[in-house]
Amino acid sequence: MGAWGYKPLESDEGLDVVDFLQDYIYTLESNHIELSEVIDAMKREGFFGESFDEIDFFFDISAMALAELYVMYLETGKLYDAEDEFEKIHSINADEESLKFILRYLADIRAEVPDADGIREIVELWRESECWVEWKSNLEFLFNRVEKEIIHSLK
Numbered sequence: 001m002g003a004w005g006y007k008p009l010e011s012d013e014g015l016d017v018v019d020f021l022q023d024y025i026y027t028l029e030s031n032h033i034e035l036s037e038v039i040d041a042m043k044r045e046g047f048f049g050e051s052f053d054e055i056d057f058f059f060d061i062s063a064m065a066l067a068e069l070y071v072m073y074l075e076t077g078k079l080y081d082a083e084d085e086f087e088k089i090h091s092i093n094a095d096e097e098s099l100k101f102i103l104r105y106l107a108d109i110r111a112e113v114p115d116a117d118g119i120r121e122i123v124e125l126w127r128e129s130e131c132w133v134e135w136k137s138n139l140e141f142l143f144n145r146v147e148k149e150i151i152h153s154l155k
Helices: 012-027 035-044 057-076 084-088 096-110 121-127 132-154
Strands: 032-034 091-093
Touching: 012 035, 012 057, 012 084, 032 035, 035 057, 035 096, 057 096, 057 121, 057 132, 096 132, 121 132
Parallel strands: 032 091
Antiparallel strands: none
8 A cells, every 4th residue: 555645545546546537537528427437437447346245455445535536526616636637527416326336335444344354454554554543534524425415415
């Protein structure tokens, strides 16, 4: 894990998500993103497993990074740092199913659902770090913010 901070986008794997999204946006003809289409494309490219039972550090960090990017958009109106291809995006539609997909990953990480080795790797790595409390707090923030969007979408 190459990380210089506790947030998902402060890691090599998180920046892999940013790079993927930048390439994805480059192929779009519009200035609009459907979160469901991004998730489908990420699944095809191996950012997520076949099911939630397939637990992997990279899948977890991908979900957290995507959540962080979406929350960043909600709070600033910009996707990532709005440079290059990102400035092209003016709207993101997040349907309930897509938000629930991200929330499920966040919930499983939060609940420390174990992998085949008995402990979820992302939890194990962060628990052993000096930033455990900050990381856990950020996870809780992302979880609550995505959950709030689901509740808002139901109204």
